[in-house]
Amino acid sequence: EVQLVESGGGLVKAGGSLRLSCTASGFTLSDYTMDWVRQAPGKGLEWVSSISSRYTYIYYADSVKGRFTISRDAAKNSVYLQLNSLGAEDTALYYCARKYISDHDFEAFDLWGQGTMVTVSS
């Protein structure tokens, strides 16, 4: 089955760190650009970070730049998000998503994981 499974979320104190993992099954994750998107409780979606298939580029939202680090490991068919210096504003459900690129170079997040919850306590 083609799927993404996130893990690594939990309860952490403000200023703490977590490492989120996203592991793919049913396809080769290293063939795709992968992104992280988060959703605070009861709120909308916020794009967080992107890493291209060959590490050609990495991008971050301004809200996490300098604190979060995205990476990938082809051997483990996984992508990661290291979260440092966490604050209450980082409390959210974190999704990883696969980027599909069409024949006309349009993009879409065509596969999402179920999300992993990060809760930052003060």
Added chain:
Amino acid sequence: AIQVTQSPSSLTASVGDRVTITCRASQGIRKELGWYQQIPGKAPKVLIYGASSLQSGVPSRFSGSGSGKEFTLTISSLEPEDFATYFCLQDYSYPYTFGQGTKLEIK
């Protein structure tokens, strides 16, 4: 960063109604906008990409249009399973930005 303004924030409609949701970008983004549906407790699901391309497996009652700064998602005849929250996403340039969401509720 490109701002995306989505409207309305909520919408009440009946099964069989035609509904339209709009997203406006703060600058031109060609056709690089997608629409996503999110059912409570579930991950988002792509409906439309490239402003008007229907994702495989998505019913044809969903359609998208627009280019440049203004985009619309239309559901031609609402089904019970369509009551959800809808988001647009500009993927023209980083940082990507989502619209604020439209919660579609049943009348």
